[in-house]
Amino acid sequence: MSKEVIKVEGEYIKLQDVLKLSGLCMTGGHAKAAVQNGEVEVNGETCTMRGKKLRTGDTVSFDGKEIEVMLV
DSSP states (O other): OEEEEEEEOSSOEEHHHHHHHTTSSSSHHHHHHHHHTTOOEETTEEOOOTTOEEOTTOEEEETTEEEEEEEO
8 A cells, every 4th residue: 555644734634635635535525425435544444524633643544545644
């Protein structure tokens, strides 16, 4: 599984925004459907909360790719 680090400013970033910002999902609708269908993992566990707040060190897995969140 390929891994990418995504750097964002702020206290947290929502799961659906990570999926869009990283390019794993092209639209908000695609991100919403992927999360609600149980296709996305956060820190190794299936997550169906698209508004889940992610912080530095959290990882998101979807479609064979892994994204690590780094807040700056």
